[in-house]
Structures are given as structure tokens and as C-alpha cells.
Amino acid sequence: MKGLPGFRDFYPEPLPTADSWSLDLRQYIFKTWRSTAERYGFREYDGPPIEDLELYTKKSGEEIVGQLYNFSDKGDRKVSLRPEMTPTLARMAASHTRNYKKPIKWFSIPQLFRYERQQKGRLREHFQLNADIIGEEHLSADAELISLLIDTLRNLKLTKEDFFVRLSSRQAWQDFFEKNGGEQNNAYAFYQVIDKLEREDPKVSNDKLTKMGFSYDQVNEFILKGQPTEELSAIIENIEARGLGDFIEIDYRIIRGLAYYTGPVYEAFDKRGKFRAIAGGGRYDHLVNLISGGRTSLPALGFGMGDVVLTELLKDRNLIPELSQTINVFVQITDESMRNTSLGLIQQLRQAGITTEYPLLKTKPDKQFKRAFELNAKWLITIESDNQATIKNLESRKEKICPIDDVTEIVKSKL
Numbered sequence: 001m002k003g004l005p006g007f008r009d010f011y012p013e014p015l016p017t018a019d020s021w022s023l024d025l026r027q028y029i030f031k032t033w034r035s036t037a038e039r040y041g042f043r044e045y046d047g048p049p050i051e052d053l054e055l056y057t058k059k060s061g062e063e064i065v066g067q068l069y070n071f072s073d074k075g076d077r078k079v080s081l082r083p084e085m086t087p088t089l090a091r092m093a094a095s096h097t098r099n100y101k102k103p104i105k106w107f108s109i110p111q112l113f114r115y116e117r118q119q120k121g122r123l124r125e126h127f128q129l130n131a132d133i134i135g136e137e138h139l140s141a142d143a144e145l146i147s148l149l150i151d152t153l154r155n156l157k158l159t160k161e162d163f164f165v166r167l168s169s170r171q172a173w174q175d176f177f178e179k180n181g182g183e184q185n186n187a188y189a190f191y192q193v194i195d196k197l198e199r200e201d202p203k204v205s206n207d208k209l210t211k212m213g214f215s216y217d218q219v220n221e222f223i224l225k226g227q228p229t230e231e232l233s234a235i236i237e238n239i240e241a242r243g244l245g246d247f248i249e250i251d252y253r254i255i256r257g258l259a260y261y262t263g264p265v266y267e268a269f270d271k272r273g274k275f276r277a278i279a280g281g282g283r284y285d286h287l288v289n290l291i292s293g294g295r296t297s298l299p300a301l302g303f304g305m306g307d308v309v310l311t312e313l314l315k316d317r318n319l320i321p322e323l324s325q326t327i328n329v330f331v332q333i334t335d336e337s338m339r340n341t342s343l344g345l346i347q348q349l350r351q352a353g354i355t356t357e358y359p360l361l362k363t364k365p366d367k368q369f370k371r372a373f374e375l376n377a378k379w380l381i382t383i384e385s386d387n388q389a390t391i392k393n394l395e396s397r398k399e400k401i402c403p404i405d406d407v408t409e410i411v412k413s414k415l
């Protein structure tokens with residue numbers, strides 16, 4: 001039986017086929033996401049993978065509602081797998097806002113589900129780093145998040161030649177929309193057209209814009225002028241002060257497809273324009289209020305960075321580190337009468353935090369030796385008698401005989 005389309009199997013290295021997904025690579029990405037977010041003072045949270053359907057309808061916008069993996073559960077509740085983390089975060093923050101000092105800086109690495117047409121960079125499940133700040137209106141919070149986004153990618157060894165962040169403003173577009181006579185109930189449809197401008201046939205975009213009283217040229221002129229608002233200038237100044245100015249550009253073609261954004265918005269792309277967005281985010285100051293039914297109001301902002309495009313980009317730039325399994329010790333059992341003594345030592349080594357492997361069954365010595373190399377073992381240990389063992393360093397090939405009771409200490413001191 002095959003897995004469902006758009007869902008991935010993750011294998012440990014070495015991979016069965018060149019296009020298999022690697023769990024070791026996924027762990028490398030998650031570790032970098034986690035350590036960078038922690039370095040910026042963010043705390044990890046999590047929520048349920050299934051939520052009340054209503055959390056997403058109306059709040060995220062039509063596009064995501066059309067992609068929901070929703071169903072009725074056995075209690076006839078209308079539920080959905082989470083397509084994004086932001087509504088869950090807004091719900092969690094709204095319920096316990098008094099318990100946390102503001103600003104709240106939280107991150108999460110959820111698996112998300114969207115019933116999309118499977119294509120390059122888009123699957124029906126993906127993982128996302130979500131980093132958000134809740135309870136801070138000042139633009140320094142926007143700059144802090146964009147810097148975290150940039151540093152996360154830099155910590156994966158991507159440079160300014162590889163990626164950049166395109167910064168824009170939903171508010172600037174809202175002002176443009178109002179100034180040019182747009183009707184408020186068309187606003188989201190208008191943002192959707194702008195969001196798709198780069199991917200859609202200009203004629204189709206023009207037709208849609210004309211129906212709302214705008215023209216393609218008028219919109220294009222606004223984009224090309226690209227005058228940074230005061231807000232965007234302040235964000236850029238903050239990011240430049242950190243020496244990260246080379247990673248950011250004003251670009252009004254960015255508006256974000258989700259409905260809830262209210263202020264500065266941004267997306268990260270690869271510089272060669274080969275891939276879809278690596279990450280996207282912005283300010284969503286009204287979502288907590290909307291989700292709490294008006295009980296709590298908190299400004300909020302954040303971004304999501306997906307693992308799918310990121311993996312494609314790291315592969316394209318040859319930035320995948322060596323991921324094969326490595327162990328500290330392989331305990332060779334050449335004499336089966338020493339198996340129990342060997343098991344005693346193996347247990348001691350593992351309890352001391354030393355990664356240890358050994359043959360489960362009687363195995364020819366040359367096969368054991370080969371296996372130790374395949375596992376990149378640093379040490380090969382053989383019990384010679386009831387109280388003596390040989391320790392061999394597989395890199396230098398040097399070996400020595402020592403009492404079994406000293407083996408763990410010797411290995412530990414050399415790690």
C-alpha cells in the first residue's frame with residue numbers, strides 16, 4: 001500500500017532513493033530552528049493538531065478555508081486538521097493572557113495540513129517554524145522577528161547571495177485601496193489579486209482589478225514607486241543596526257494571502273527566484289480580539305517558515321551536512337562465552353551516555369568489523385577475558401589492553 005498523495009515518509013540516512021525525505025535532515029533543520037529561536041529568547045509552545053473548524057473559517061481567509069482538511073468527528077463536531085498555527089496561538093494567548101508577562105515571545109514547530117494540489121514546494125502536510133510576539137505594538141518587535149528569520153536561514157549556512165526578505169505593508173495597501181475609492185467589502189479580494197500578481201496572467205489580474213474599480217497599471221505604478229512608509233523605514237533602520245541590512249528590500253508586490261494581517265508584512269525568497277516563498281509573516285493586531293469574541297485585545301505578529309522549500313533550497317545550494325549515523329563505540333563479540341560480560345559493559349557504557357552498538361547474534365568477526373566502520377564507530381572494544389578488554393581507536397588504529405572496569409572512564413575521557 002502507498003502513502004496518501006502529498007504526505008511524506010521520512011527515512012533515516014542512508015536514504016533508500018535519491019528523492020526520499022531524510023529524517024536526519026529534518027532533525028538538523030528542527031535543531032537549527034529551535035536553537036536560533038532560543039538564542040533570541042523565544043520559548044517553545046505547542047497545541048492540538050485538530051481544532052474546531054470555526055477557528056479557521058472567517059479568520060484565515062477564503063484561500064486557506066478552501067484547503068482545509070476538515071471532517072465531522074464521531075461526536076458530530078465539525079473539526080479540521082490545523083492548516084496553520086496562528087489561530088491556535090491566538091486562542092491560547094487569549095485564554096491565558098494574564099499569566100504571562102508581555103511581550104510574549106513564543107515559537108513552535110507544528111506539522112500542518114492543507115488540502116492543496118500537490119506541486120513543487122507544496123504538499124498536503126509540512127512542518128513550519130512559527131515564531132510570534134504577542135503584546136507589543138512597537139516596530140522593534142517586527143524588526144526582532146525579521147532578524148530572527150534572517151539568522152535562522154544564516155545558521156543553516158545560507159548567505160545574502162542565497163536569500164532575501166521582501167518587506168511590504170498591508171496598511172500601505174489598505175491606504176492605497178481606500179484613497180482610490182475601493183469598497184471595504186472588496187478589500188480582501190483586492191489583496192488576493194495583489195498576492196497572486198507575480199503568478200497570474202496579467203490579463204486575468206487586470207480583469208479582476210477593473211471589476212473593483214482599479215487598473216493593472218495603477219497598481220503597478222504604486223509597486224514600482226516602492227516608497228517605504230515611516231514604519232518600514234524604522235524597521236529597516238533597526239535591522240541595519242544589527243548589520244543585517246543586506247538581507248532586506250522594500251517590495252510592495254508582497255501583501256500576504258492570509259486575511260488577518262494588518263501592518264508590516266514580509267516574505268523570504270531565494271535570490272535566484274527558483275523556488276516559492278521560504279517563509280512569510282507579518283503583524284496581525286486584531287486576530288486575538290476576533291478569536292476571543294472581543295474579550296481580549298493584544299497586538300501580535302510573527303512568521304512561519306516551511307521545511308519543504310527550505311529543504312529544496314539547501315539541496316540546490318549543496319548545504320546539506322554529513323548526516324550518516326555515527327556512534328562512539330562498537331563492542332565486538334568474537335567469543336560467544338564473553339557475551340554476558342560484554343552485555344554488562346555495553347549497559348555501563350550506555351548508562352554513561354556513550355552511544356554503543358554490538359551484534360545481536362553470533363556474527364563472523366570480519367562482518368562485525370565492517371559494521372563498526374559502516375556505523376562510523378570511533379572505538380572498537382573487545383572483551384578478552386573476564387577482566388580484560390582491548391580498546392582500539394578506529395581512526396588512528398592504535399589499541400591498548402585495560403581492565404574492563406576502566407573502559408567506560410577511558411572512553412568518556414576521550415569523547
Ligand code: HAM
Pocket residue numbers: 083084085086114116121122123124125126128130131132258277278279280281282301302303304305306307308309
Ligand atoms: P504561510 O505563508 O501560509 O503563512 O506559510 C508560511 C510558509 O510555509 C510558506 O512560505 C511556505 O514555505 C510554507 N508552506 C505553506 N504551505 C505549504 C504547503 N502546502 N506545503 C509546503 N510548504 C508550505 C502562515 O502559515 C502564517 N500562519 C505564518 C505566520 C505566523 N504569520 C504570523 N505568524
